[in-house]
Each structure stands twice: as structure tokens, then as C-alpha cells.
Amino acid sequence: MLPLLENDLIQVIEDVTAGKDPRLKWKDGYAIGTVVASKGYPGSYAKNIKLPDLVADNDVYVIHAGTALSEDGSFHSNGGRVLLVGSLQNSPEKAQTEIYKYLSRFDESNGFFYRKDIGFSN
Structure with a gap:
């Protein structure tokens, strides 16, 4: 949900802790995210x-999330939940397509996995 928030999150938190209505504004669209573990x-x-x-x-x-940057500038795993790959689009189907297109780079790796059913509905 946070990628759809137009407000400054810090200001929202300050308003809420001060007892004020933060008057949330939301972008139109859909946000989907998939965890690489x-x-x-x-x-x-x-x-x-x-x-x-x-x-x-x-x-x-x-x-x-669970990544570390090596001296050569590449990223390595350093935890169980490694990354979240997300997309903001005008339809859930488009968001899902873009995420799985990006995640295909992990398909040849034996060190990672991700769910392939995120964003599907029955």
C-alpha cells in the first residue's frame, strides 16, 4: 500500500502522533510485490x-532486505528474505507481468526462490 501513498510518510506519522487527521491522498493504480528468498x-x-x-x-x-554489498559492487544474499520486487501499474495484471519479467533473472539460480502466484485471483 505504501507505494500508492502520495503523502510524505514522515508528515503522516507526525500528524498521527500529534492527533491530527493526516488527510491521506492515494495514487490511482495497483501495487504488487513479490519477495525473493x-x-x-x-x-x-x-x-x-x-x-x-x-x-x-x-x-x-x-x-x-537480506542483502550485502561486496567490495566489487555486486550484491550477495545475507538473509532469508533477500529482496522485494514490486510494481505500480494501472492494472494488477500489468503489475504482475512486469514483476515476473524482472524476476526471470532469478530462474537460473539455485540459491533463490520466489512465489509464482502473487497477484492471482480465483
């Missing part, structure tokens, strides 16, 4: 697995 999570899992290239993409955003 270390293989084996939530049980035991290896750390320091190199992540595929995380090139910038205007259709998705990447939030790091």
Missing part, C-alpha cells in the same frame, strides 16, 4: 550467494 528459507539457508544483475527498470522497484 534464499533457498531453504525459513529453515537453514546459505548466505553470500551472488545475486543476478539488478539493473534499473522503470516498471519495477527493488527493496533490499
